[in-house]
Amino acid sequence: MADNLELQGRHGKSRVRVARVWRRPAAAGGDVIAEWNVAVSVVSDCLPSYTSSDNSAIVATDSIKNTVYVKAKECTEVVSMEEFAVILGRHFTSLYPQVSEATVTIVERPWERVAVDGKPHSHGFKVGVEKHSTEVIVKKSGSLLIKSGIQGYSLLKTTQSGFEGFVRDRYTLLPDTRERIVATEVTAWWRYPFEHVSQLPSKPFCFTQRYQDVKKVLSDTFFGPADVGVYSPSVQNTLYLMGKEVLTRFPDISSIQLRMPNLHFLPVNLGSKENPLVKFADDVFLPTDEPHGTIEATLSRPMSKL
Numbered sequence: 001m002a003d004n005l006e007l008q009g010r011h012g013k014s015r016v017r018v019a020r021v022w023r024r025p026a027a028a029g030g031d032v033i034a035e036w037n038v039a040v041s042v043v044s045d046c047l048p049s050y051t052s053s054d055n056s057a058i059v060a061t062d063s064i065k066n067t068v069y070v071k072a073k074e075c076t077e078v079v080s081m082e083e084f085a086v087i088l089g090r091h092f093t094s095l096y097p098q099v100s101e102a103t104v105t106i107v108e109r110p111w112e113r114v115a116v117d118g119k120p121h122s123h124g125f126k127v128g129v130e131k132h133s134t135e136v137i138v139k140k141s142g143s144l145l146i147k148s149g150i151q152g153y154s155l156l157k158t159t160q161s162g163f164e165g166f167v168r169d170r171y172t173l174l175p176d177t178r179e180r181i182v183a184t185e186v187t188a189w190w191r192y193p194f195e196h197v198s199q200l201p202s203k204p205f206c207f208t209q210r211y212q213d214v215k216k217v218l219s220d221t222f223f224g225p226a227d228v229g230v231y232s233p234s235v236q237n238t239l240y241l242m243g244k245e246v247l248t249r250f251p252d253i254s255s256i257q258l259r260m261p262n263l264h265f266l267p268v269n270l271g272s273k274e275n276p277l278v279k280f281a282d283d284v285f286l287p288t289d290e291p292h293g294t295i296e297a298t299l300s301r302p303m304s305k306l
């Protein structure tokens with residue numbers, strides 16, 4: 001309380017870029033690299049720095065940035081992003097009495113090991129497309145919230161998609177269809193059920209593995225079997241089935257939030273009655289991303305929240 005006003009502040013450093021290499025012989029799988037874009041934000045009791053010129057309680061954002069590099073150096077064994085975020089969160093909340101909470105957000109640059117002549121390369125990587133992220137909140141008490149996510153996961157089917165039976169009134173122009181392209185760029189966030197640092201799994205890499213698992217379940221459900229696919233009556237239904245499958249398969253995920261824009265591929269019809277230049281026959285489309293439909297939902301088990 002200051003000047004009869006409530007103040008809720010937080011500070012930290014964003015866009016801290018760090019790359020960590022773990023050296024391993026080729027026989028042990030080769031070098032491992034992680035490139036992370038880290039944001040740390042702490043809730044800290046430093047009211048006088050806002051209300052007067054007393055900075056004595058401030059952990060400088062420059063020191064917060066430096067800590068990211070120190071902790072990366074200290075991780076002599078390969079760690080997942082989620083584990084690294086927990087390490088940072090625990091550090092800030094345990095070292096500084098005035099810091100009650102730390103939020104650590106990390107987005108990974110998706111370096112993927114290349115293969116040369118079919119053999120995984122010991123130290124060569126190329127960048128992939130979709131991105132893995134995490135957001136971890138650690139409180140001084142040890143209470144914890146861990147979310148992981150995927151962004152920019154672009155998926156498309158050339159058929160086995162339709163949309164019909166929707167509201168038809170004077171504003172409706174869209175015809176019913178059982179044949180269209182469906183394309184989206186999935187953003188997903190899922191929450192793990194660990195609510196205290198003491199509940200964290202000791203098995204290394206489980207978060208990284210789970211990310212790969214979730215990614216596969218999302219795409220397998222979107223596409224259906226390789227030869228025949230699966231019919232999608234709407235993006236809404238496909239989104240629901242994707243989220244449901246993740247919760248069914250992984251008891252250690254308590255909720256999932258999915259955002260799936262409907263990126264329209266418009267039928268191309270060009271010309272006039274006299275000169276029908278291009279007549280659409282499910283073959284030539286105008287790909288668009290603006291405007292796009294926005295379809296999103298959160299699925300949770302009863303009693304859990306995202």
Ligand SMILES: O=c1[nH]c(=O)c2[nH]c(=O)[nH]c2[nH]1
Pocket residue numbers: 163174233234235236262293
């Ligand atoms: O799968 C869809 N869901 C919608 O809500 C919608 N709305 C629309 O115009 N096309 C579609 N497609």
